[in-house]
Amino acid sequence: MDKTDFLIDLQKKLKRYGVKNANDYLDYYSEYLDDLIESGLTDMQAIDRVGGVQKVLLEILSDEDVVIPETSKKAMGNLFLALGLPLWGPLVAALYITVLGLIFALLVCALAFGVAGVWVLISSLVVVFQMNVLYAMFQLGVALMLLGLGVIFEQLFILSGKGLFDSSKYLFQKFSPREAR
Amino acid sequence: MNTQLKKGLLDICVLAELERKESYGYAIIQDLKPLIEISESTLYPILKRLLNKQAITSKNQIHNNRIRKYYQITDIGKQEITEFISEWGQVEKIFQFIKGEDSNG
Incomplete structure (x- = not known):
């Protein structure tokens, strides 16, 4: 996996979770990976250094500034659907x-x-x-x-x-x- | 280091780093690493938080045909450092209390 694959994969996953400000995170990690690569690491080593897509995704989703506006509404909707099932x-x-x-x-x-x-x-x-x-x-x-x-x-x-x-x-x-x- | 204690110190460390010179994500981590454990995923929320409260600003600069975001401290950020330093006396008292050394006796 190279830097581009990493960013595409991360973008897909962020989109799947409905992260609205995904580009902010992608820009940040893109710049950071570029700096790591510029310091002498290979693409793979740079990705390993940041911890891989899953770890980065978890970090982003646990960030207090992450914007996932639909999640709470969906969760609430699902809750009402579940509670209203007998009806x-x-x-x-x-x-x-x-x-x-x-x-x-x-x-x-x-x-x-x-x-x-x-x-x-x-x-x-x-x-x-x-x-x-x-x-x-x-x-x-x-x-x-x-x-x-x-x-x-x-x-x-x-x-x-x-x-x-x-x-x-x-x-x-x-x-x-x-x-x- | 204790996570809660570290969380409080990291913001100030980033501000202190930016007070010395304007910097970017990778360089901030490299400079702070010998002092305090910090990762790229930890730094991003700190930078966002500091930007939101206008303690720092950012500007994009071209570096090796790509954009790199540089961060600068603002007066609000400098004020935060001053306040942190001024509170040190109280922190020291708490530290001595925790160690069991009573400053009054």
Whole structure:
């Protein structure tokens, strides 16, 4: 790791912790590393001298002047969320189950109309031989209508399923703990 | 040295160093190291604190094609040193008390 890698790594970590005045610290450590390197140390030795990214990060986060404005608000928000879980948890669960039920209903409708459409379509071929063309044409029309409804419900099922998946993914990412790296 | 005691002394040491000459982070640490244990991560909050209370000022200067921040003491900083020295008599009394040497007796 050279000086640039060290500063990039430190910058990423400071950003992850929401440090607003990260540039002040980066400027300071950049200058200090330059001075160490100028005194004859290699990049690696200079980084070892300051203690590495983790140690520097800990020092910065424990500095009383560090500006992390969102942390306390987030912590407070998380606390309220946790305390309110018995209240909002069942409501969200009920809503989620209702939406899942509606999506399942769309799937059932799509399958029902699709199967019915195919069935009527096949039977219209039988009708054309056993009865007359007029009945067969009527049955063919009904079959096409059923198949059309099947396609519409299938599309609605795909759209709503995707919507639910995307919104669940978004919520999971928003409320899950930050990734370690 | 005791951490709390050292914390109080470090600010004054940095101010005293800057009273002698304007200086920058690395040089301050090198100059103070023989006297008191100080690291780069310890120095930064001290400099920030002193800047915030206007005991020191800073200016950027070009050095070897890069920017280096130099710190200078202000009148407020000099006043702090004076106050610290004037309080030394009291500190000495406390020191003697701790050692068990009663100054009155």
